[in-house]
Amino acid sequence: MYNHILSIILFTPLVGAIILLFVPKENEDAIRWIANIFALAGFLVSLPLVPWFWAQASSPERFKFVEGAANNWIPTIGAGYYLGIDGISFLLIMLTTLLGWVSILSSWTAIENRVKEYYVWFLILQTGMLGVFMGLDFFLFFVFWEAMLVPMYLLIGIWGGPRKLYAAIKFFLYTLAGSVLMLLGILFLYFHHHTVTGVYTFSIPALYETAPKIYSDPAYGPTIATLLFLSFFFAFAIKVPMFPFHTWLPDAHVEAPTAGSVILAGILLKMGTYGFIRFSLPFFPDVITHTKVRIWMIVLSIIAIIYGALVSLMQKDMKKLVAYSSVSHLGFCTLGIFALTPLALAGSVLQQFNHGISTGALFLIVGILYERRHTREIAEYGGISNVMPIYATITMIMFLSSMGLPLLNGFIGEFTILQGTFMENWRWGAWAVPGVVLAAAYLLWLYQRVFFGTVTNPKNEKLHDLTPREVFTFVPLLIMAFWIGLAPKPFFQILEQPVNQLVQNVRNPQAGSAVNAVLQAPGSEEVSTTSTENLRATKEKN
Amino acid sequence: MGGLAYNWNDYVLALPITLLALFSIGILLIDLMIPPETKWANAVTALIGVVFSAAGVYKIQLMLDQRHSAGTIGMMRTVIMDRFALYFFYLFLAxxxxxxxxxxxxxxxxxxNHGEYYALMLLSVIGMMCMAAGGDIVLIFIGLELMAISTYVLVGFLRRDRRSNEAALKYLLLGAFSSGIFAYGLSLFYGLTGHTNLIDINRELTRILAHEPHNPVAIIALLTTITGLLFKIAAIPFHQWAPDAYEGAPTSITGFMSVAVKAAGWAMLLRILLWGLYPMRTIWVPMLVFVSIATMTGANFAALTQTNTKRLLAYSxxxxxxYMLLGMVAGSATEFSIDGLKGILxxxxxxxxxxxxxxGVITSLRHRNVIGDELDDLNGLYARAPVEAVLMLIFLLSLAGIPPLAGFWGKYFIFFSLIESGHYALAALGVLYSVFGLYYYLKMANAMFMSQPEGGRLPVSWSMRIALAVTGFATVFIGIMPEKFIDIVNWTLGMPQGATTARLFVR
Known part of the structure; x- marks a missing residue:
């Protein structure tokens, strides 16, 4: 099992989907049970990875648990079933298995028609997403990257809200438009690798060796390298989504069923940032450090942070508010990536994990109200804390986590990003800070309007509080939120090696993969003391 | 090459064609004898004919393998029986x-339900085989006409349906017109070079163009020939017949036309441009660039607004x-790209x-009083026939080129050949148009999965189930395990494992 752990994690949901195909569709409870069992199994089989990965977290090789080979799938073109993870993908995989389980659990009563299809597509989606984070073969990665669009499209299109068709098609076309350009980029790197080495291969570690040389190769030069960077950039920027490419997101999030939104925000968006980290940084170090590309990325990230937060502030629909808050939070993540300090990058990865936990929970929270009242208009609610006290408490914790309050996860991520960015250029950090304040503003204001005061709308008087199942869906998320908030050190230790290596490679590509200068991992105690003061100071100013 | 005598070799080369001819005549005779209830026997006979013909093709393949040769020339040098031809033979028969x-x-x-229908199908396959294996413009032209005339009749086979009649007439008029232009071009080449054999034409053209690179007669001949060729594969601006003929024809024939007839058009185009007119590559490449951009643009935009599924698929x-024409463009100014050709195959x-x-799925929507070719007829197909709907989704996504389905591989090799030869802008245009394509395929998927069903469960016949199972399996299997099929195409191009140059030309 040790050697095939990645395959097992990858295919457990798919096996569940195949088994579900043979269950008659009238038997809805059986379908729900089987789907939940496999979702839970998908999470459980990923748990052994935690101690195993921990044991070799600081071993020097870049990818661990490598499985398969670079050309064992389609030898003629050099594509392989080739899996492997490092600290970054490890965290995202754990996030995927956890959120996949939580969102399938949360769908128990939310989905009432075409139950069987729903779970089948959901489980297939789960496999697709895991494949994206595990693939070490560019081709395999691309297959998962594209194939996972199909179930998501159907989830939005069949079980979505009133404008589901529009949202589903927009989502599909938008993301596909970005990724086909990436395909051309991949093909170029593949072809370039062949001209340099005489070998056709899609192996990502192999391409790491040749792709950075395109910039200084007289046959191609900076222009081609920049174009290549852009071909990848569009795919990832649309997925993240970065500022001018974010318009699909509010539509898709608002129309998707609750669990779909959780997965969209929690995991699909991370594929974009993961792409930047896994491909854009190591493939095009010179483009990032020697051209204006980097400053553009920073500017777009800062715009996303401020703009996303401002737009959130003005929303009348709760789900849309959460959707736009994702734009803002993901802006922090991309800022952390392109700040190019190990600290900021580690913070960015951790913040991606945090965002999955917090925003996933926020979508569940909105979904619970929607399931009871079938409306998400903020104006329809008020004084909910009187009728649903448990719900209100959990919501409060999750809101605080999302806005980055100390002791909770969001704080650690955002603070580390800002700290790392300040180290690189204090102006970038200064521009991003208002995002933190605005996040507090839109979330607290939302909380005040929905939960505080007396019950204004008579329809809300009879709302019943959370059922045990619903509470149970939040438990893992709450545990993670507190864990990261109180003791983030293990997370940083996992990230330390890949992040240092990555930043070093980008800053100094000639040095190769030798990582000797290991940057000190941000200790949790140190971080939390200094940062609490800073943040408090910022908040008092406003 | 030896005189006017046929030898044993020639009979073997003609085996697949002869068998098909015998079976088609046989069907016509048997049809007279069997009662109306057992008309399905005609289809069975035709299927057996196809199998026999495939066995004949296999016989030729074995013969070539025995001699370790990539191909042979026969029938007084009119037939080039190489792996390229065999590949297309198998494709037509499948x-x-x-x-x-x-x-x-x-x-x-x-x-x-008449026997002529199947007989005509087999006859048109004979024409296709002549086109794919033709080494002589006369044989190619005769093959083309045999295929075209059979198809005209098949398009108009629904005598009582006015759309079908109209489509047949349109197709006949435009098809005959284009054949005329095509024949004109070929006759100019004959006049210019004094040969009808493609290899001789190639040799003479090389000589003539060496003296006079822009020989006006050669250019006019090329223009008219290429017009005829593009007409047959329905490239814009010579596509007008296709949507009408596709819409009016019996749906099964539309399917047949869109794959077998089209593949035959491609076989002919490749034969003529790569064997005969290869010396003029510098001239025909810019033309094809223009046509290919026009085709992708025009067809993708036109498909967006279609409400009839047959028309929509016609534009698709x-x-x-x-996209396929881009594969011809790939390569340098004088050298074609073997990867581009691989992409086309x-x-x-x-x-x-x-x-x-x-x-096939659209065909099965036809029953009793429902014609079944409007977009609305797909509504709620998932509730009416779940397996078919999922298969249709697979076909549509494959057409859109989503991995890991078969359609992705076609695009993959085409775009790779473009990247390889530095045509970055064309590649970018091509992939962006393929995103465009997804939109109208999703329109059909939306209707199937997200609309309310009209009508009860859809009955699907056994033969249709077999057809859908075969196509569905192939679409998924080629997509996930393409290795074997890439090897077959490499074999077709005479590429030993991993080699980059092909021994394409039979001397």
């Missing part, structure tokens, strides 16, 4: 077999021609299955 399976219930529902198949292979599958 497409025809599936189309026959699709037809059985459909033609019965249309009350047009025109768009696919645009792979594309035709996967296209045969996915497009026939899609037409």
């Amino acid at each position: 497409g025809t077999a599936v189309a026959i399976l699709m037809s059985i219930r459909y033609m019965k529902d249309e009350h047009e 198949s025109i768009a696919h021609v645009g 792979v594309y035709l292979l996967v296209y045969t299955f996915m497009n026939l599958g899609a037409f």
Whole structure:
């Protein structure tokens, strides 16, 4: 099992989907049970990875648990079933298995028609997403990257809200438009690798060796390298989504069923940032450090942070508010990536994990109200804390986590990003800070309007509080939120090696993969003391 | 090459064609003898004919393998029987077999269950084989006409349906017109070079163009010839006949036309441009660039607004021609790209299955009083026939080029060949148009999965199930395990494992 752990994690949901195909569709409870069992199994089989990965977290090789080979799938073109993870993908995989389980659990009563299809597509989606984070073969990665669009499209299109068709098609076309350009980029790197080495291969570690040389190769030069960077950039920027490419997101999030939104925000968006980290940084170090590309990325990230937060502030629909808050939070993540300090990058990865936990929970929270009242208009609610006290408490914790309050996860991520960015250029950090304040503003204001005061709308008087199942869906998320908030050190230790290596490679590509200068991992105690003061100071100013 | 005598070799080379001819005549005779209830026997006979013919092709393949040769020339140098031809033979036969399976219930529902239908299909395959294996422009032209005339009749086979009649007439007029232009071009080449054999034409053209690179007669001849060729593969601006003919024809014939007839057009185009007119590559490449951009643009935009599924798929198949033409463009000014050619061959292979599958699903919508070719007829198909709906989704996504389905591989090799030869802008344009394509395929998927069903469960005949199972399996299997099929195409191009140059030309 040790050697095939990645395959097992990858295919457990798919096996569940195949088994579900043979269950008659009238038997809805059986379908729900089987789907939940496999979702839970998908999470459980990923748990052994935690101690195993921990044991070799600081071993020097870049990818661990490598499985398969670079050309064992389609030898003629050099594509392989080739899996492997490092600290970054490890965290995202754990996030995927956890959120996949939580969102399938949360769908128990939310989905009432075409139950069987729903779970089948959901489980297939789960496999697709895991494949994206595990693939070490560019081709395999691309297959998962594209194939996972199909179930998501159907989830939005069949079980979505009133404008589901529009949202589903927009989502599909938008993301596909970005990724086909990436395909051309991949093909170029593949072809370039062949001209340099005489070998056709899609192996990502192999391409790491040749792709950075395109910039200084007289046959191609900076222009081609920049174009290549852009071909990848569009795919990832649309997925993240970065500022001018974010318009699909509010539509898709608002129309998707609750669990779909959780997965969209929690995991699909991370594929974009993961792409930047896994491909854009190591493939095009010179483009990032020697051209204006980097400053553009920073500017777009800062715009996303401020703009996303401002737009959130003005929303009348709760789900849309959460959707736009994702734009803002993901802006922090991309800022952390392109700040190019190990600290900021580690913070960015951790913040991606945090965002999955917090925003996933926020979508569940909105979904619970929607399931009871079938409306998400903020104006329809008020004084909910009187009728649903448990719900209100959990919501409060999750809101605080999302806005980055100390002791909770969001704080650690955002603070580390800002700290790392300040180290690189204090102006970038200064521009991003208002995002933190605005996040507090839109979330607290939302909380005040929905939960505080007396019950204004008579329809809300009879709302019943959370059922045990619903509470149970939040438990893992709450545990993670507190864990990261109180003791983030293990997370940083996992990230330390890949992040240092990555930043070093980008800053100094000639040095190769030798990582000797290991940057000190941000200790949790140190971080939390200094940062609490800073943040408090910022908040008092406003 | 030896005189006017035929030898044993020639009879073997003609085996697949002879067998098909015998079976088609046989069907016409048997049809007279069997009662109306057992008309399905005609289809069975036709299927057996296809199998026998495939065995004949295999016999030739074995013969070539025994001699370790990539191909042989026979029938007084009119036939080039190389692996390229064999590949297309198999493709035609596979497409025809599936189309026959699709037809059985459909033609019965249309009350047009006559033996001629299957006989004509087999006859048109004979024409296609002559086009694919033709080494002489006379044989190619005769093959083209045999195929075209059979198809004209098949398009108009629904005598009581006015759309079908109209389509047949349009197709006949425009087809005859284009054949005329094509023949004119070929006759100019004959006049210029004094030969009808493609290899001789190639040699003479090289000599003539060496003296005079822009020989006006050669250019006019090329223009008219290429017009005829583009007409047959329905590339814009010579595509006008396609949507009408596709819409009016019996749906099973639309499927047949969109794969087998189209593949034959491609075989002819490749034969003529790569064997005969290869010296003029510098002249025809810019033309094809223009045509391919026009085709992708025009077809993708036109498809957006279609409400008839057959017309929509007609425009989609025109768009696919645009992508395939890019494979001809790939390569340098004077040297074609073997990867581009590989892309075209792979594309035709996967296209045969996915497009026939899609037409198969549409064919099965026809029953009793429902014609079943409007977009609305797909509404709620998932509730009415879940397996078919999922298969249709697979075909549509494959047409859109989503991995890991077969359609992706066609596009993969085409775009790779473009990247390889530095045509970055064309590649970017091509992939962006393929995103465009997804939109109208999703329109059909939306109707199937997200609309309310009209009507009860859809009955699907056994022969149709077999047809859909074959096409669906091929679409998924080629997509996930393409290794074997890439090897077949490499074999076709005479590429030893991993080699980059092909021994394409039989001397």
